[in-house]
Amino acid sequence: MNRRDFIRTTAAGAAATLAGSKLLSGQTAAAPAGPRPTMVAMPICIAPLAGPDLDHILGDMKERGGVTALFPFMYSHEEHRAGVPERSPGFRGGNYATPHLQYYKGSILSYEDMKAPEFGGVDILARVIPVAAKHGIKVFPFVLEDNHSPAAVPVWKKLAEVDFNGKVTALPCKHNPFYRAWLGGLVEDYARSYEIGGMMWGAERQSGILNSLGLAMGGGAPAATCFCEFCQKRAKADGIDVARARLGCGEIEKFMKASRAGQHPRDGHFTTFWRILLNYPEVIAWENLWVRGRHEIQAELYQRMKSVNPALPIGWHIWQNVSFSPFQRAEEDYGLIKQYSDFIRPAVYNNVAGERIHAFANSAHGGVFGDLSADEALTLMYRLLGYDEAPYAKVSQTGLSAGYVERETRRAVEGLAGARLVEVWPGIDIDVPVPPGVSHCTPEGVKAAVKAVFAGGGTGIILSRNYVEMKPENLSAAGDALRELGRA
């Protein structure tokens, strides 16, 4: 589908460029019959689900936290999502369910490329579903894109983005047909092969342009993506001058290198940044191309799921970077996402957000906002994002407040408002790991965050980010808050 075709299928207005098609927006999940219990979900890594304590674990989370849904990291090549120690010898990861190859026809990944050999090759999804059902807990496979390429599966490199210098990177490209075929196949496989309660997908990514500008809590990546053959082809079809986009990315790279070397541009950082955009509008066109690819793939996944079972909910994890970057916030337009979503889960981890937004300010200060000191850059971000939080010198130690959780929940609820209910299930912070010296979750803080979700209009909650990371007293505090609210 080229851009013009894509636009033709969308509603008019600003949203049209990135929106899903009318076909998608018209195809909605079946309305639930009668009042439903509040969604109280729990993500979890795989190891506990493979062990002998599964029943006990499910009982514990039900009793302490009032959990009604389990979100296992069902496909990952990362150790911490598997629940094994980092750098475990021979670790491979992959799909902890069983790949049914009839659903993966357009992909180049083999069964061996996908199937995780850990835990004896047991089908964890098949194992968990009936046990969870006994506890009244539904299972939503949670597929979260990995942050690195699986070294043990070389074929993944063929799915990866290519930077503007032609270098293959670690992460998959949304315009790569093999990646799309694999991911669409995975959704269909889970939907057809298992009695799942729904599914959530996430990719903690943003456009390569924003990465190259360091506008990310992790600092971004030096070279903008994606210039793979598929992206180039798509860009040409859309009338974007690929060579000039590449030149523009080169200018950004030079700007960032100079900024990070402490050089102040003659006309200021912001003016220089804007001048690059002015001289190379193709850079923004390339950002649009990337974001469009992401939204399209989500729309495709939605469509795929609905083609199997219209009543099965599918939704999206929203990377916490939208809480820090006004630029990425623009890319994640809830007004568009609602067309192909049954629910969203914005990550609003308020405790860890302190050190994360501190890191974001440091990174932004090394580029676009280099005219400001880091503390001034943070104050500016607070204004642009609508926050009232601790200053730069303190925010790592204090974290962000429950007020942040409420604001971001409300923003999502308002953004998704429309004729059809799209549920907002924010992911709240229960002991998300932090570096030494920064704030930690407390029962009081967790309670406040849970209450903030519902004060902000959330229709459910995802206790996050991983059951095995949570202190029992903090999980219990979440449950207490839910019980006080009559939501358990």
Add this chain to the structure above:
Amino acid sequence: MNRREFVRLTAAGAGAALAPGPLLRAAADPARPVAGPLIGLATAAEPLARPDYGRLLDNLQSRTGANAIFPFIYSHIAERAGVFPANFRGGNYAIPHMQYYRDTILTYEDMRGPEFGDKDLLALAIAAGKPRGIKTFAWIIEDNRRPAIPHWAQLYEVDFHGRRTDRHPSGPCNNNPYYRGYLLGLVEDYTRSYDIDGLMWGSERQGGLLNALGAYHNGAGSDPGKATCFCEFCQKKGRDVGIDVERARRGFGELEGYVRAGRAKQRPRDGYFTAFWRILLNYPELLAWENLWVRSRHELQAELYRRIKSIKPALPVGWHIWHNVSFCPFHRAEEDYAGMTPFSDFIRPVLYSNCAGERMRSFVDSVHGNVLGDLPPDEMLEVLYRQLNYREAPYDRVFAAGFSADYVERETRRAVTGVAGSSTQVWPGIDIDVPVPPGASHCTPESVRATVQAVFRGGGQGVLLSRNFLEMKPENLTAAGAAIRDLGLASTPRPI
């Protein structure tokens, strides 16, 4: 010339997309600016018509050390003519020689300024200046209102709704062949028909994207629905370089809605800045259209330069730089001094420090309802100061305080650094009693002295006492002269 051809003519690098090419640079080499510091004085046309203009020059020379006069020689604005009859018309206060205007639709009557009868003010000025060693630069600045002369309408920009514009922030279209024909004819006429010592052209404008945001001083009341230019010539040029005209138009429509909502105090759900960035993200054609506008402006300047150099290679040609680059980091990006050097013998950045106070505040108020509307005005001003590298008075005081001489020095140095490596000279225009609204600060002899000194501390190779002789208090003009003499830069009057 389409964009690809234009780019091919340029060097690689960030400036390439807007910079002129070697063809233009080649023409620049034979002539380079004025020897010694240029001490210029800008003036309305009226003093040139006085019978005692020669004596006025003597007075000005001894008072200020000026060695050049910059009269507003073509304008349909009464303040620039310096006379205010009820039926004011304005125009060219020299004589249009029609053989140079074959490529325009303007007639002799459309152009010729009738206010001073048969007098050819440019000829008179030159005749009086030459024996005194005072140069005369023809100074042409685009008017802020369309003349009430029917032919002019056809030269003006068209907004994205398809309506012909008639005033600032729009103006004549840089891609309109009749406007180009007129302007190129005018500079050729002045160059061939008069023994001028140089020429300065200026256009206090920016691209339609920034205009839609009201991103200029006094922009709070601007109409975001009048962003330009979508005339037939711009549309063709846009299509030729691969821009989707209809999507650009739709992008401006989104921007219009965004600005109107902001002015109605409707904060976007995701914040003003995010909403702005989202419009750019959804419609990259907006930036492409801005690029088209800016590129066309620079192309026109390069053409003017080339036309003059083809006649008199030694004649200095330069550009007035709108004051808005001092306030708006976005517009500053459009006026890339380094990119201008191939077609510039000199530049005259407007650094009116006194009125900058109220103008800066006005700029903040103008964009507060949109791109930086997430910040209260006082915080927004501090952010802008950081981005622009200023240390000036806070929001609640800047209107009454004005800007300091330090601003003049910083902006002069930025310009000098920007043109470094070329022979382009920097002659800042300094503030001597530029009119201000009630309650704003006023120039003083001390402030004028300080700003003159700041220009040369910042590396300026000349100064233009601005903006209009008729506005200046004698004591402030004298103070400028005292500073120039203190610096040893005053010209020596020649006996007549």
